Amino acid sequence: MNAPADVITDAVGTSRPRLEGPEKVSGRARYAADHPMHDLAFGVVVTSPVARGRIRDIDASAVLTMPGVLGVLDHRNAPRLDPQASGFFGPDGSMQLLQSDSIPHAGRAVALVVAQTPHEAQAAADALAVTCDAHPHDTTFTADHPAGRAALTVLGEDANVGDVDAELASSPVVVDERYFTPEEHCSAMEPHAATAWWDGGRLQAFDSNQGAFDVARTLASLFSLELDQVRVRSEHVGGGFGSKGLLGPQLILATMGSMAFGRPVRVTLTRRQVFLMIGMRPATEQRVRLGADTDGSLRAIDHQAAFEISPLAEWVENCPEGSKVLYATRAIRTRITAVPLDLTPPGPMRGPGLTPGSFALESAMDELAERLGIDPLELRLRNEPAVGPVSGLPYGSRNLAACLREGARRFGWHSRDPRPRRRREGHLLVGTGLAATAFGSSAFPSTASITAETDGSYTVRIAASDIGTGSRTALVAIAAEALRVGTERIRIRIADSDLGPAWSASGSRGTPSWAWAINEAATRLREQPHDPTRPVTVTVDTAELFTGRFVREVHAYSAIFAEVTVDPATGEVRTRRLLGMFAIGRVVNPLLARSQVIGGMIMGLGMALHEEGVRDPVSGRQVNADFAGYHIPAHADVPDIEADFVPEYEPDEPSGVKGAGEIGTVGTAAAIANAVWHATGLRHRVLPIRLDRVVEEMA
Amino acid sequence: MNDDGRSDISLRVNDVTHGLNVDNRTTLLDALRDALDLTGSKKGCDRGQCGACTVLLDGRRVVSCLTLAVAAEGTEITTVEGLAPDGELRPLQRAFIQLDGFQCGYCTSGQLCSAVGMLAEHAAGWPSAATVDVSADASAQELDAVEVRERMSGNLCRCGAYPSIVRAVLETADQQAVTR
Amino acid sequence: MKEFGYRRVKHVQEALALTANDTGARYLGGGTNLVDLMKDEIEAPSQLVDVRFLPLSGVREAPDGGLAIGATTSNSDAAAHPEVRRRYPALSQAVLAGASGQLRNMATVGGNLLQRTRCAYFADPSEPCNKRLPGSGCPALPGEHHNHAIFDWSRHCVATHPSDMAVALAAFDAVVHYETLDGPAEIPLSEFYLPVGDTPHRETALPPGALITAVSLPKSAACPRSRYRKVRERASYAFATVSVAAALELHDGLVGRVGIALGGVASRPWRARVAEAALHGEPFTGAGLRDAAEAELAAAKPLRDNGYKVTLARNLIVAVLTELAER
Known part of the structure; x- marks a missing residue:
C-alpha cells in the first residue's frame, strides 16, 4: 500500500468504533422527529387513491371543527412554489406539492391537515372529504411501450465503439437474453420526517436527508427565499440509500404548515406513504448481447436498457454503465430508453443503474461462460482491459483481477464443479456463483472549515451527512492525518446547511468529496502561523479547484461470491455464504467500511430473492406498500458474510480513497442468481427469484 | 379512571412512575415518545412489522406501536433509555x-x-x-x-x-x- | 383511529355483560391484529374490553387426558409449555413459526384464532373488499393474488387465513371453548371457521358477544410424531405461502391415526381429509403418499397466478409425512 510519505499518524486505516455509538445504543441520538419543541403542531398528509386524475373537491368544513385542528392546506390555499426549482436533472414536478388539482400518480399528496396533536391530525386527515375524478392511467411498464424515448445523456453518452452487429455476426458464441428487475424501494428504517419553524425571518428545519446543504438550497429556491434565510440540520439520519437525497415531501409540507399556521410543524410520513410517495428504483428490462471467440475473448457487448419514468421529473437509470468499463472488447453499444408512466417519479436507490445493470451484464457473462465451457472467473480475467474500452482513458488503480483471485482463493472457488445441479446435500441442491463489478469514483466540491483552537485541539466543520455511513468517524481520521495530529484532538460538526456547500452522502462520493475539502483546509491551516492566543480558522471551498475533467478511469471494484441452497420441493432459496472482495482505494476505517459493504451486499441479497413492488393492474397502486408485503431481508435470511479489501491507494483521489457506499449492493444479485443456476440448472432472468419461480414438480 | 375516550393512567417506565391523562388511542410508543420524551424507541412502521419500537414489559419484549398505553398500565416498562440507567453501558x-x-x-x-x-x-x-x-x-x-x-x-x-x-x-x- | 372506551375486566361475566350492552365493543387480547386494524379504521370498536386479566391463562390437563390452553395464554407461553411440546410438538412449532418473538409475547391464543386475513386489499381502506365492506367487490380476484387461496374460495373473496397455530390445531382436532351469557359452549375447530360463500365478512361460528375461554386438544390426538413446516417468501417473520401440519402414527408399517392440515391455501385451515382417508389403515409407502397428496390437491382451484401453490402443497405433504415416517 502506498500512502503519502509524510503521514505520521495511524488515523487512517485503523478500525475505530463510531463516535456517536454511545448515543445510538442508549437512545439519546435525536433524529428528525425526536426533537422536543415548544408549541409544536403536527401535520398529516392526505394522499390520492387514484393513479391519475383531478381533485374535484376537498371539503374541509367538517374537519375544521374537529378538536385541535388548526387548518387544512390544499392546492387552493397552500403557499405558491417556484415551478423551476430543480431536482436531480432540472425542474422537478415531484416537489410541486399542493399547487394544482392535477393528480399525476397514486399516493400524491393532495392535502396537509395540521392539528395540535398527532391523534387529532390523524383523525382529521382520516375524516377529510376528498373527491377525485379518476382518469385513465397507465402504470404497466414494458420495454417496447410506445411512449418510450431515449433517456437523458447527462450521465454519459451512449457507447458506440466498433461495429457491434458485425462482431456479433462473426462471433462463434453469442448470448442474447433479456433480464427483468422490478420496482424496488430503499426502505430506510426511519420514515421521512421534518420539523420546520420560523425564527425571526429565518426558516429552520430538522430534516431526514442525505445532504443538509443541498436540501436547504432547494428549499430556498422552491419557496423563493434567499439561501441565508434557510437553515436545515440533519444530525442523525435513519438511513437513506438514495431515498433522502432530494428535498423530500415531508420538509416541503412542514414548511408550508409552518408558514400557514405560524408555529413549528412536524410532518412524518407513514410507512405506507414512504412507499407511495418516495421515488423507487424503477423497473427495468434489459437486453444484453455478448459475442465471444471460443477462447473467451469478448468481441462485442450490446447492452440495451429500458426503465420506467414519470413525466414529472427526469431520471436516468443508467444500467449499461458497467458495460462501458468492465471488459475489453472490440465493440460496445449501449442504449437507454425511458418509458413515461403514471408513477411516482423514480429516484436513486443504492447503486442506481449499475445495480440492475450489473444483474443483467454479470448474468449474461455467466451464461457466456457456460456456453463457452470456460470458468466464469477465468472468463473475466481473460477480458481485463488495458484502457477504458469506451473512453480510451487509462485506468487509475484497477484491482478487479486481485479481487477476483483473492476472493476465489478464500471462497474455495477452484474446487467447484462447473456443471450445474451436481451438488446435493440431502434434499437440497447447492450451487455457487460470482459476479464482478466496477463503480465510478470521484470527488465533488465541498466547503470545509478547520479551526485551530488555543488548547491545541481542532474543530472541523463541514456539511457532510452521516446516514449510517460513519462519516463523522471517518472524517475525524481524515482530518487527523491531514493535520498530523491524533484523532483525540479533532472535534467535528456536520449535517448543518450553515456550514456551507457540500456534496451529499450520495453517489459513493461523500467521503472522497469531503476528504478533499478537509485536506485542502488542513494544508492551508498548517501553512498559517500558529497563534496560541486566539483560534485560527481556515475555510476552503474546493469548487475553486474543481475542473470537472477526468483524465483517468477511476473506479472501485469488487468480486462477489455466493453459495446458495435450493429446496426444489418448496422453491426456497437460502444464501448460505456470501463473500465480497473490494478494491475501494485506501480504507479509512476497516471496521466501518466492512459494515458498509456487507450492508450493501445484504441489500443485494434482498434484491435477488425478496424485493419487489407489486402494482394492482386495475388501480395502478402499489399493493404491498408495507414491511409485511415488501420483504426486506430479516436476520434469518442473512448468513455470516465475509468482506475484505485488497490493498490499494488511488492517487487521483483525496486521501487515496474511493467510495464504498454502493458497491456492495451492485454485484450481489447476479452472484446469487448465478449460484441458483449452478444449483438447479435453471436461469433466473427475472428478479426476485421468488419461490414460485423455483419450485419444481417432484417425481 | 376512564371517561369515554380518555384515561388517567400511571406508567412505570425505567423505574419511574409517571401519571398521565391519555387519549385511549395513544399507543405506548406514542406515550413514551410524545408524553415522556423517551424518543429512543423508534417508529419505523407503526404496524408491528419492523421491531424498531421494541420495549420490555415485565421483562418480556413487545412492540410498543401495537400496545395501547392504557393496556400497559400496571407493568414495569423498560426502554432503551433504561438499559443503562446510571449511564454505564451494559x-x-x-x-x-x-x-x-x-x-x-x-x-x-x-x-x-x-x-x-x-x-x-x-x-x-x-x-x-x-x-x-x-x-x-x-x-x-x-x-x-x-x-x-x-x-x-x-x-x-x-x-x-x-x-x-x-x-x-x-x-x-x-x-x-x-x-x- | 376512532375514539373508544377502555375497560379492564376481572371476571368473565363482567366481560360478557359489557359486550352485551354495547354491540360495538370488542375484546382486547394482545391487540397485535386488532390495534393494527384500528389504526386504519378497518376495525372501529366503541369500546375495548381488556380480557388479559381474566383467569383464563395457562395450560392445564383436561378431564379427557388431553390439554386445555386458556384463551389469554400468550402465544409464547403456549409454545414453550413442556406438555404442549412433548405431546403436540407441531402446535409448538406452528406457534413459533408465526410472527416474531415480540408479537408472540403479546398475542393470545384466543386472539390468534380470530385474526383477520392479511390480504393487502382488505388492509387498504381505499380499495374495495367484500370482507371489509360487503358488496364492494374483490379486487384480488382480477388483481394481485399470488399468495391467495386455492381451495374453497368464491368470487366474493379469495383471501386466506393467516394463522399458523390454527393449522396445527386443525390437525389435532382441537375444540374451541367459549362462553356467552347463556353459559359455556364449545365447537370443534373444524366447524369454527365458516365457508366463504357469499358472506366473506362472516368468518367464524362464534355467536355475537361470545368470549373464547380455551382451546382443548383431545388426548387421542396427542402425537409426538408430528411436525409443522411453513414455507414463506422470507426465512422468518412472514406469513405462510403454504404450510403443513401433520401428525402420523405408524403401527408395523401401517398408518394409524393421521392428521394433516394445510395453511395459506384457504380462508380457513384446510384439513386434508381426502389425503388422510387415502393413507389411513394402509401400508405407508412413497407411492401411496404421493397418490394421497395428489388426491387432496385434485380438488384445488388455483387462481390465475397461484397455481404454484398446488405443486407446493403437494410437495410439502409428501416431504413432511416422509420425514415423520422416517423418524
Whole structure:
C-alpha cells in the first residue's frame, strides 16, 4: 500500500468504533422527529387513491371543527412554489406539492391537515372529504411501450465503439437474453420526517436527508427565499440509500404548515406513504448481447436498457454503465430508453443503474461462460482491459483481477464443479456463483472549515451527512492525518446547511468529496502561523479547484461470491455464504467500511430473492406498500458474510480513497442468481427469484 | 379512571412512575415518545412489522406501536433509555459499539431491547422455530448463530448490520453464561 | 383511529355483560391484529374490553387426558409449555413459526384464532373488499393474488387465513371453548371457521358477544410424531405461502391415526381429509403418499397466478409425512 510519505499518524486505516455509538445504543441520538419543541403542531398528509386524475373537491368544513385542528392546506390555499426549482436533472414536478388539482400518480399528496396533536391530525386527515375524478392511467411498464424515448445523456453518452452487429455476426458464441428487475424501494428504517419553524425571518428545519446543504438550497429556491434565510440540520439520519437525497415531501409540507399556521410543524410520513410517495428504483428490462471467440475473448457487448419514468421529473437509470468499463472488447453499444408512466417519479436507490445493470451484464457473462465451457472467473480475467474500452482513458488503480483471485482463493472457488445441479446435500441442491463489478469514483466540491483552537485541539466543520455511513468517524481520521495530529484532538460538526456547500452522502462520493475539502483546509491551516492566543480558522471551498475533467478511469471494484441452497420441493432459496472482495482505494476505517459493504451486499441479497413492488393492474397502486408485503431481508435470511479489501491507494483521489457506499449492493444479485443456476440448472432472468419461480414438480 | 375516550393512567417506565391523562388511542410508543420524551424507541412502521419500537414489559419484549398505553398500565416498562440507567453501558450495548452492530442506529434501540428479552427467553428454555427438536429441554441447547437469527428476526435492519448484531448478541450471551 | 372506551375486566361475566350492552365493543387480547386494524379504521370498536386479566391463562390437563390452553395464554407461553411440546410438538412449532418473538409475547391464543386475513386489499381502506365492506367487490380476484387461496374460495373473496397455530390445531382436532351469557359452549375447530360463500365478512361460528375461554386438544390426538413446516417468501417473520401440519402414527408399517392440515391455501385451515382417508389403515409407502397428496390437491382451484401453490402443497405433504415416517 502506498500512502503519502509524510503521514505520521495511524488515523487512517485503523478500525475505530463510531463516535456517536454511545448515543445510538442508549437512545439519546435525536433524529428528525425526536426533537422536543415548544408549541409544536403536527401535520398529516392526505394522499390520492387514484393513479391519475383531478381533485374535484376537498371539503374541509367538517374537519375544521374537529378538536385541535388548526387548518387544512390544499392546492387552493397552500403557499405558491417556484415551478423551476430543480431536482436531480432540472425542474422537478415531484416537489410541486399542493399547487394544482392535477393528480399525476397514486399516493400524491393532495392535502396537509395540521392539528395540535398527532391523534387529532390523524383523525382529521382520516375524516377529510376528498373527491377525485379518476382518469385513465397507465402504470404497466414494458420495454417496447410506445411512449418510450431515449433517456437523458447527462450521465454519459451512449457507447458506440466498433461495429457491434458485425462482431456479433462473426462471433462463434453469442448470448442474447433479456433480464427483468422490478420496482424496488430503499426502505430506510426511519420514515421521512421534518420539523420546520420560523425564527425571526429565518426558516429552520430538522430534516431526514442525505445532504443538509443541498436540501436547504432547494428549499430556498422552491419557496423563493434567499439561501441565508434557510437553515436545515440533519444530525442523525435513519438511513437513506438514495431515498433522502432530494428535498423530500415531508420538509416541503412542514414548511408550508409552518408558514400557514405560524408555529413549528412536524410532518412524518407513514410507512405506507414512504412507499407511495418516495421515488423507487424503477423497473427495468434489459437486453444484453455478448459475442465471444471460443477462447473467451469478448468481441462485442450490446447492452440495451429500458426503465420506467414519470413525466414529472427526469431520471436516468443508467444500467449499461458497467458495460462501458468492465471488459475489453472490440465493440460496445449501449442504449437507454425511458418509458413515461403514471408513477411516482423514480429516484436513486443504492447503486442506481449499475445495480440492475450489473444483474443483467454479470448474468449474461455467466451464461457466456457456460456456453463457452470456460470458468466464469477465468472468463473475466481473460477480458481485463488495458484502457477504458469506451473512453480510451487509462485506468487509475484497477484491482478487479486481485479481487477476483483473492476472493476465489478464500471462497474455495477452484474446487467447484462447473456443471450445474451436481451438488446435493440431502434434499437440497447447492450451487455457487460470482459476479464482478466496477463503480465510478470521484470527488465533488465541498466547503470545509478547520479551526485551530488555543488548547491545541481542532474543530472541523463541514456539511457532510452521516446516514449510517460513519462519516463523522471517518472524517475525524481524515482530518487527523491531514493535520498530523491524533484523532483525540479533532472535534467535528456536520449535517448543518450553515456550514456551507457540500456534496451529499450520495453517489459513493461523500467521503472522497469531503476528504478533499478537509485536506485542502488542513494544508492551508498548517501553512498559517500558529497563534496560541486566539483560534485560527481556515475555510476552503474546493469548487475553486474543481475542473470537472477526468483524465483517468477511476473506479472501485469488487468480486462477489455466493453459495446458495435450493429446496426444489418448496422453491426456497437460502444464501448460505456470501463473500465480497473490494478494491475501494485506501480504507479509512476497516471496521466501518466492512459494515458498509456487507450492508450493501445484504441489500443485494434482498434484491435477488425478496424485493419487489407489486402494482394492482386495475388501480395502478402499489399493493404491498408495507414491511409485511415488501420483504426486506430479516436476520434469518442473512448468513455470516465475509468482506475484505485488497490493498490499494488511488492517487487521483483525496486521501487515496474511493467510495464504498454502493458497491456492495451492485454485484450481489447476479452472484446469487448465478449460484441458483449452478444449483438447479435453471436461469433466473427475472428478479426476485421468488419461490414460485423455483419450485419444481417432484417425481 | 376512564371517561369515554380518555384515561388517567400511571406508567412505570425505567423505574419511574409517571401519571398521565391519555387519549385511549395513544399507543405506548406514542406515550413514551410524545408524553415522556423517551424518543429512543423508534417508529419505523407503526404496524408491528419492523421491531424498531421494541420495549420490555415485565421483562418480556413487545412492540410498543401495537400496545395501547392504557393496556400497559400496571407493568414495569423498560426502554432503551433504561438499559443503562446510571449511564454505564451494559455489556450488550458495549458489544454493539465495539463490533459495529449498527449503522444508522434507527433500529438499534429495538434490536437491543429485543436481544435482552430474547436472551432471557432462551435462558428460560423457550424453543424457537430454529430449534430442531422442540420437545427436548431447550435450556440445555446452546444458543448459536442460527438460533439468534431466528429469534431476532422480528427486528429489521435496512443498513444490514445483521452479522455484527448476531456476533454482539452471541458474545454477550457467552459472557452471561460465564457469569451465571 | 376512532375514539373508544377502555375497560379492564376481572371476571368473565363482567366481560360478557359489557359486550352485551354495547354491540360495538370488542375484546382486547394482545391487540397485535386488532390495534393494527384500528389504526386504519378497518376495525372501529366503541369500546375495548381488556380480557388479559381474566383467569383464563395457562395450560392445564383436561378431564379427557388431553390439554386445555386458556384463551389469554400468550402465544409464547403456549409454545414453550413442556406438555404442549412433548405431546403436540407441531402446535409448538406452528406457534413459533408465526410472527416474531415480540408479537408472540403479546398475542393470545384466543386472539390468534380470530385474526383477520392479511390480504393487502382488505388492509387498504381505499380499495374495495367484500370482507371489509360487503358488496364492494374483490379486487384480488382480477388483481394481485399470488399468495391467495386455492381451495374453497368464491368470487366474493379469495383471501386466506393467516394463522399458523390454527393449522396445527386443525390437525389435532382441537375444540374451541367459549362462553356467552347463556353459559359455556364449545365447537370443534373444524366447524369454527365458516365457508366463504357469499358472506366473506362472516368468518367464524362464534355467536355475537361470545368470549373464547380455551382451546382443548383431545388426548387421542396427542402425537409426538408430528411436525409443522411453513414455507414463506422470507426465512422468518412472514406469513405462510403454504404450510403443513401433520401428525402420523405408524403401527408395523401401517398408518394409524393421521392428521394433516394445510395453511395459506384457504380462508380457513384446510384439513386434508381426502389425503388422510387415502393413507389411513394402509401400508405407508412413497407411492401411496404421493397418490394421497395428489388426491387432496385434485380438488384445488388455483387462481390465475397461484397455481404454484398446488405443486407446493403437494410437495410439502409428501416431504413432511416422509420425514415423520422416517423418524
